Amino acid sequence: MSARPASLLVIFGATGDLAQRMLLPSLYGLFRDELLPKSFRILGTARSELDDAQFRAAVEDTLRKRVPGEDRDDASITRFLGALHYQNAALDDATAAQTLTARIAALRDGDVLFHLSTAPRFYAPICELLGAAGLAGAGTRVMLEKPIGHDLASALAINDGVTRVFDESQVFRVDHYLGKEGVQNLLALRFGNALFEPLWNARHIEQVQITVAETIGVEGRGDYYDHSGASRDMLQNHLLQLLCLAAMEPPAHFDPSAVRNEKLKVLRSLRPIVGGDVVTHSVAGQYTAGAVDGVAVPGYRDELGRDSGTETYIALRAHVDNWRWSGVPFYLRTGKRMPRRCTEIYLQFRAVPHSIFAGTGAHTDPNALVITLQPEERIELSLMHKTPGLDRSGLKLSRVTLDLDVHDAFLHSRRRLAYERLYLDAIEGNGTLFVRRDETEAAWQWIDGILDGWRTQGVVPKSYPAGTWGPSNSVALTERHGHSWRE
Numbered sequence: 034m035s036a037r038p039a040s041l042l043v044i045f046g047a048t049g050d051l052a053q054r055m056l057l058p059s060l061y062g063l064f065r066d067e068l069l070p071k072s073f074r075i076l077g078t079a080r081s082e083l084d085d086a087q088f089r090a091a092v093e094d095t096l097r098k099r100v101p102g103e104d105r106d107d108a109s110i111t112r113f114l115g116a117l118h119y120q121n122a123a124l125d126d127a128t129a130a131q132t133l134t135a136r137i138a139a140l141r142d143g144d145v146l147f148h149l150s151t152a153p154r155f156y157a158p159i160c161e162l163l164g165a166a167g168l169a170g171a172g173t174r175v176m177l178e179k180p181i182g183h184d185l186a187s188a189l190a191i192n193d194g195v196t197r198v199f200d201e202s203q204v205f206r207v208d209h210y211l212g213k214e215g216v217q218n219l220l221a222l223r224f225g226n227a228l229f230e231p232l233w234n235a236r237h238i239e240q241v242q243i244t245v246a247e248t249i250g251v252e253g254r255g256d257y258y259d260h261s262g263a264s265r266d267m268l269q270n271h272l273l274q275l276l277c278l279a280a281m282e283p284p285a286h287f288d289p290s291a292v293r294n295e296k297l298k299v300l301r302s303l304r305p306i307v308g309g310d311v312v313t314h315s316v317a318g319q320y321t322a323g324a325v326d327g328v329a330v331p332g333y334r335d336e337l338g339r340d341s342g343t344e345t346y347i348a349l350r351a352h353v354d355n356w357r358w359s360g361v362p363f364y365l366r367t368g369k370r371m372p373r374r375c376t377e378i379y380l381q382f383r384a385v386p387h388s389i390f391a392g393t394g395a396h397t398d399p400n401a402l403v404i405t406l407q408p409e410e411r412i413e414l415s416l417m418h419k420t421p422g423l424d425r426s427g428l429k430l431s432r433v434t435l436d437l438d439v440h441d442a443f444l445h446s447r448r449r450l451a452y453e454r455l456y457l458d459a460i461e462g463n464g465t466l467f468v469r470r471d472e473t474e475a476a477w478q479w480i481d482g483i484l485d486g487w488r489t490q491g492v493v494p495k496s497y498p499a500g501t502w503g504p505s506n507s508v509a510l511t512e513r514h515g516h517s518w519r520e
């Protein structure tokens with residue numbers, strides 16, 4: 034693949050929600066800071082019949098709404114809009130498709146990056162169209178949004194369709210969590226410090242918890258969400274990527290093959306949760322009406338406007354069956370309408386092997402490391418400390434926390450949107466923070482096992498009131514094994 038940066042980006046689905054919320058604001062951020070290649074152009078395409086001027090007006094509106102005042106200025110907005118173009122195209126209309134490819138060819142003056150942000154069923158047909166128009170050879174690459182299918186079979190079909198046209202090295206599958214600073218910092222923390230790695234294994238770690246809790250509901254995306262549920266929408270991708278980064282072996286280099294090879298090994302070491310195991314190792318939930326942050330919110334079915342058996346919460350007790358993690362439970366959970374927004378990785382270390390304080394009545398808690406990725410990045414290490422005093426009635430110990438507020442530590446660094454990083458990497462052809470085909474497929478295979486188990490065992494989501502930490506049986510998932518969720 035050419036190492037030249039792409040000078041043209043074509044966004045399929047340019048009028049969609051993701052483009053408005055994330056993609057265009059991120060591109061504007063890069064443009065404003067002059068991080069995009071010189072004479073970079075963006076061509077948006079979708080079904081809506083707009084001309085360049087109408088598209089630019091709509092994007093201007095979006096930027097004024099979405100980009101905070103201190104991060105935008107009129108002059109750079111005007112220049113950014115000047116780099117935007119639009120071509121409407123209904124992809125099932127051969128003439129429209131031809132007009133689109135002709136427009137791409139006319140705008141192209143170097144490498145091209147295609148970003149497919151449409152329903153995934155269009156990915157293979159779009160790639161075919163591009164291939165037939167001679168737009169898939171050297172100097173082209175394609176970014177694909179999640180979800181790549183809804184199970185292994187559909188993921189295989191999409192990946193086959195895409196890679197019939199583009200070589201795997203030209204394909205950049207997005208998991209926007211990998212573009213987040215906090216997620217990348219997990220690698221920095223693990224592999225940039227000698228301190229943690231000797232302890233990062235079954236000998237010293239008792240349990241790991243990975244939580245991605247959201248306070249939002251389905252926010253008008255009910256039609257999509259109801260076919261996905263938490264398992265496909267969050268677990269198959271974001272949670273499993275976090276698990277990979279937390280559990281993988283040190284890669285030899287920070288490069289696309291080395292990092293993705295190690296992540297793949299983790300996915301392939303996940304113990305299948307199939308058949309009757311789903312009853313003891315998984316919990317599905319669906320929120321009912323409740324209150325989040327003191328505000329009353331409707332239940333999932335009311336939001337959706339119909340009955341549904343889709344899970345808005347999933348919790349698992351997973352195992353990575355390899356030498357490093359033998360016997361260590363990885364508790365994973367994600368849900369909508371939880372009490373607070375929080376993405377964190379919690380590692381509880383084993384208790385001291387022998388307490389010299391046993392006779393004094395002093396109690397020792399196990400050490401714990403909490404890596405919070407959202408809403409603020411924070412790293413907390415809990416330690417036992419002597420409670421100050423003369424100890425006339427016996428020595429006392431208290432738990433104290435070394436607490437690093439990453440925001441304060443890097444007060445003057447601008448926080449970037451995940452897509453800013455991902456776009457720059459894809460424009461430059463660096464796939465380290467993108468998901469390789471085999472990773473996606475291994476993740477689907479594991480998820481399919483759980484969903485099949487739910488079907489055969491008749492598992493249906495248990496309800497939980499919005500604003501709580503999931504259904505009551507999620508407590509038993511950990512407590513049965515002497516652990517508790519961190520809340």
Ligand code: BG6
Pocket residue numbers: 247266267407
């Ligand atoms: C998306 C899911 O991939 O991630 C959404 O489709 C979810 O349902 C979102 O809300 C969460 O992303 P973030 O960046 O807000 O944690």
